[in-house]
Amino acid sequence: METSAAAIGAAGTMACGEASGAAERAAEGEAGTMGIKLDKAFVCFRIGTPLWMPDDRFAELMALFEKYKGVTDEVTFFTSETHPPLPLATLEERTKLLKKRMAAARALGYRAGINPLSTMGHHEENQPNSLNEPYTRVTSLDGNVSQGSFCPNSDGLREYARREYELITEAEPDYIWVDDDVRLMGHMPISETCFCDTCLSIFNKVHGTEYTRESLGQAFSSGPREEKMALRRAWLQHNRDTLTRLFVLIEKTVHGIKPGLPLGFMTGDRFFEGYDFDGWAAALSGPDGAEVLWRPGGGNYTEASLDGIADKAHAMGRQTAFLPESVVCIQSELESFPYQRLKKSTQTTALEAASYIAGGCTGTAFNVLSMYDEPLDEYDALVARLARTRPFLDLLAREFGRSRPAGLYSGWVKDTFASGGPDGDWFHNGDGSQGITNCNEILSTGVPAGYSAPYGRVTALCGESVLALTEEEVTKALSGGVYMDGKALTRLNELGYGELTGFSVEDVRHADCIEEFTGHPLNGTFAGRRRNGRQSFWKDPTYCLALTNEKAEVVSRVVDYTYAETARCCVGVFENRLGGRVCAAGYYPWVQLQNLSKSSHLKSVMRWLSKDTLPGMVESFHRVNIWVREPEPGSLAIALLNAYLDPAEDLTLLLATERDEARVVDMACGETAVRASGQDGPYKRFVIPEVGAWDMRCVVV
Numbered sequence: 002m003e004t005s006a007a008a009i010g011a012a013g014t015m016a017c018g019e020a021s022g023a024a025e026r027a028a029e030g031e032a033g034t035m036g037i038k039l040d041k042a043f044v045c046f047r048i049g050t051p052l053w054m055p056d057d058r059f060a061e062l063m064a065l066f067e068k069y070k071g072v073t074d075e076v077t078f079f080t081s082e083t084h085p086p087l088p089l090a091t092l093e094e095r096t097k098l099l100k101k102r103m104a105a106a107r108a109l110g111y112r113a114g115i116n117p118l119s120t121m122g123h124h125e126e127n128q129p130n131s132l133n134e135p136y137t138r139v140t141s142l143d144g145n146v147s148q149g150s151f152c153p154n155s156d157g158l159r160e161y162a163r164r165e166y167e168l169i170t171e172a173e174p175d176y177i178w179v180d181d182d183v184r185l186m187g188h189m190p191i192s193e194t195c196f197c198d199t200c201l202s203i204f205n206k207v208h209g210t211e212y213t214r215e216s217l218g219q220a221f222s223s224g225p226r227e228e229k230m231a232l233r234r235a236w237l238q239h240n241r242d243t244l245t246r247l248f249v250l251i252e253k254t255v256h257g258i259k260p261g262l263p264l265g266f267m268t269g270d271r272f273f274e275g276y277d278f279d280g281w282a283a284a285l286s287g288p289d290g291a292e293v294l295w296r297p298g299g300g301n302y303t304e305a306s307l308d309g310i311a312d313k314a315h316a317m318g319r320q321t322a323f324l325p326e327s328v329v330c331i332q333s334e335l336e337s338f339p340y341q342r343l344k345k346s347t348q349t350t351a352l353e354a355a356s357y358i359a360g361g362c363t364g365t366a367f368n369v370l371s372m373y374d375e376p377l378d379e380y381d382a383l384v385a386r387l388a389r390t391r392p393f394l395d396l397l398a399r400e401f402g403r404s405r406p407a408g409l410y411s412g413w414v415k416d417t418f419a420s421g422g423p424d425g426d427w428f429h430n431g432d433g434s435q436g437i438t439n440c441n442e443i444l445s446t447g448v449p450a451g452y453s454a455p456y457g458r459v460t461a462l463c464g465e466s467v468l469a470l471t472e473e474e475v476t477k478a479l480s481g482g483v484y485m486d487g488k489a490l491t492r493l494n495e496l497g498y499g500e501l502t503g504f505s506v507e508d509v510r511h512a513d514c515i516e517e518f519t520g521h522p523l524n525g526t527f528a529g530r531r532r533n534g535r536q537s538f539w540k541d542p543t544y545c546l547a548l549t550n551e552k553a554e555v556v557s558r559v560v561d562y563t564y565a566e567t568a569r570c571c572v573g574v575f576e577n578r579l580g581g582r583v584c585a586a587g588y589y590p591w592v593q594l595q596n597l598s599k600s601s602h603l604k605s606v607m608r609w610l611s612k613d614t615l616p617g618m619v620e621s622f623h624r625v626n627i628w629v630r631e632p633e634p635g636s637l638a639i640a641l642l643n644a645y646l647d648p649a650e651d652l653t654l655l656l657a658t659e660r661d662e663a664r665v666v667d668m669a670c671g672e673t674a675v676r677a678s679g680q681d682g683p684y685k686r687f688v689i690p691e692v693g694a695w696d697m698r699c700v701v702v
C-alpha cells in the first residue's frame with residue numbers, strides 16, 4: 002500500500018498533514034479506540050490564482066507564511082478564479098507553473114496540493130474564457146440550463162474531467178481536492194439539476210419508466226403521497242449514483258497515474274444529492290483504499306450575522322456524521338469571499354475555525370486571502386491572529402480526535418429532502434429547513450448537539466420531515482427520547498404510531514394563543530409562567546393537543562389575553578410501552594425559547610426525555626452552544642461557545658462524570674483548574690471562569 006508520509010506512531014497518534022494508509026486507520030478505528038488520536042489540527046490555506054501566478058506575489062505570499070511560521074502546514078492552490086471549467090489548454094499551462102510553485106512551497110516545509118475550482122462547473126461567469134464545448138449543460142426540470150456547468154453524466158464532460166485530472170496529477174501534487182461545484186443543486190441561474198435527456202434516460206432505464214421532464218415533474222408533485230415519496234427517494238438515489246460515477250472516474254484517472262494519492266471532496270449540506278458522504282468517500286478511496294480528505298462547507302462569508310458561526314458549526318456536524326473513521330483529515334471550509342477585510346474580523350475568523358472543529362472537523366482550510374494581485378499587507382493582522390490561534394485549534398483536535406458529540410439530534414436522514422411538500426410541489430414548498438436546522442435555537446441555550454441517530458440522546462422530529470424516515474428509524478426514535486412538533490405528531494399518528502405518541506392534535510389555531518406552564522414537576526418553580534410567541538407578528542400555528550393515553554401528562558396549556566384557558570394542552574409528555582419518552586410540543590417548539598422560564602423548562606424536558614443520558618449541558622441561563630464528546634470511556638471533552646455580546650459569568654455546566662476536577666482552556670491556551678461544586682443526579686456541577694463575548698473554551702475532564 003502507498004503511504005505518502007509518516008503514518009500512525011507507536012502510540013496510535015497521527016500527525017497533522019501526514020497522510021497514512023486508510024486501512025491502517027480503519028484497523029485503528031475497529032480496534033475500539035473510538036477514533037484516531039491526532040497530534041494537531043489539519044490546517045491549510047487555499048490560494049487563488051492572482052496570488053500564486055505572478056512570481057513576485059507568490060514570493061510575498063510565502064514570505065507572509067514564513068513570517069508567521071506554523072500558521073499553516075499546507076498550501077493548496079486553486080486552478081482558476083472563476084467557476085466554469087477551464088479550457089484544457091489554459092489548465093495545462095497553469096499546471097506546469099503549479100508544479101514549480103508546489104516545489105517552492107515544499108522547499109519551505111509545506112505540503113502542497115491542487116484544488117481544481119471546477120470539475121463540472123458552477124454558475125455563469127467569465128464565459129468567453131471558459132470551456133465552451135457543445136457538451137450538455139446541466140438542465141433544470143423546466144428545460145433551462147446553466148451555461149457555466151456541464152452535465153456530469155455527459156460523455157463530453159466525463160472525457161474533459163478525465164483529461165483535467167490527468168493534467169493535475171501529472172503536476173505531482175501531494176493531494177487533490179475536488180471542489181463543491183460537484184453538486185446538482187444551485188448552478189445559477191437555475192436551481193435543481195440535472196434533468197437533461199441523458200440523465201432522464203439513465204433513470205428510465207434503471208426503473209423501466211418513460212418519464213419526460215414534464216411527466217417527471219408532475220409525478221414528483223402530484224398523485225398519492227406514497228407514490229410521490231417512492232419516486233423522490235428513487236431520484237435521490239439516482240443523484241447519489243450520478244456523483245459516484247464521476248468520483249469513480251476521477252479516482253481511476255488519478256490513481257492510474259499516482260496510486261494512493263489522497264483525494265478530497267468539498268461538500269455542503271447535500272440533501273438533494275442524497276447526502277451519500279460515506280458512499281462518495283468509498284468511491285474516491287478506490288479499490289486500494291487510498292486516503293480520502295473531506296472539507297465540509299457552507300456559506301458564512303461575513304460577520305453580518307454572528308449566529309452564522311454556530312449554524313455553520315452544526316452544518317459541519319451533519320457533514321461529518323456519515324464519514325467513516327478512515328476519513329481523518331477534515332478541514333472546514335472557512336471562507337470570507339469576496340475577502341474584503343472589513344467584512345469579517347480576525348476574532349470571527351479565528352472563532353469560526355475553532356467552532357467548526359467543535360462541530361466535527363479536525364482542522365480548517367482558510368480561504369481568506371485576497372482575490373486580487375495586490376500587496377498582502379492588509380491581511381497581515383489576520384494571518385498573525387490565526388497564527389496565535391493555531392495552538393488552540395491543535396488542542397481541540399488533540400482532545401476531540403474523530404470522536405463525535407452526543408446530544409440533541411435534529412432527526413435528519415439522507416432522504417430528508419424527499420419529504421418537502423409531501424402534498425404538493427417538491428421543489429417550492431417552504432419545508433427546506435425542516436428536520437435540519439430546527440434545533441439551532443434550542444442548541445444555543447446550552448443543550449448539547451448530536452448529529453446522527455447513534456449520537457442522538459434525544460431526537461427532535463420536525464414537521465413533514467418525519468415522512469423521510471423508515472419504519473425502523475421511527476420505531477427506534479420512539480423507543481428513545483423524542484421531542485416533536487404538532488405537524489410531526491399528526492404525520493406519525495397518520496402512519497399508525499398513535500399508540501406510541503400518546504397525543505393527537507385536536508385543533509390548530511392561528512391567533513392569540515399563549516402558553517402557560519402547569520404545575521407539572523418538569524416546570525419546577527416556573528409553574529404559572531407564560532410564554533407568548535405573538536402569533537400576530539411571528540406566524541406559527543398552535544397545535545392544541547388531546548391526550549390519547551391515560552399516562553399522558555399536560556405540561557403546558559393555552560390561555561388567551563384574559564389568561565383564561567382556551568385549550569387544555571399544548572405541550573405534554575408521555576412514556577410509551579417501549580420505554581420511549583415523548584414530548585409533544587405544539588406551541589412554538591423551535592423558536593421564541595430564550596427566556597429564563599422556557600429555556601429552564603426545556604432543559605428539564607430534555608433531561609427527562611433522555612433519562613439523563615445527555616453527557617452534559619449548560620445548567621445556567623446563558624446563550625451558549627455546547628458540544629460534548631466522550632473521546633475515551635470515562636473522559637469528557639467539551640467545547641463551549643459563548644454566542645453573546647456579554648461575557649458569560651457564573652456559567653455552570655452539568656457533566657456526567659465521576660471526576661471532581663476539570664481543566665478549562667481559553668483560546669490563548671491559558672489553563673485553569675476547576676473543582677466540582679455539587680451534584681445533580683448523575684451530573685457533577687462545574688462553574689466556569691468568565692467566558693468573553695463570542696469566545697470559546699475547551700473543557701476537559
Ligand SMILES: [Zn+2]
Binds near residue numbers: 140
Ligand atoms: Zn444531465
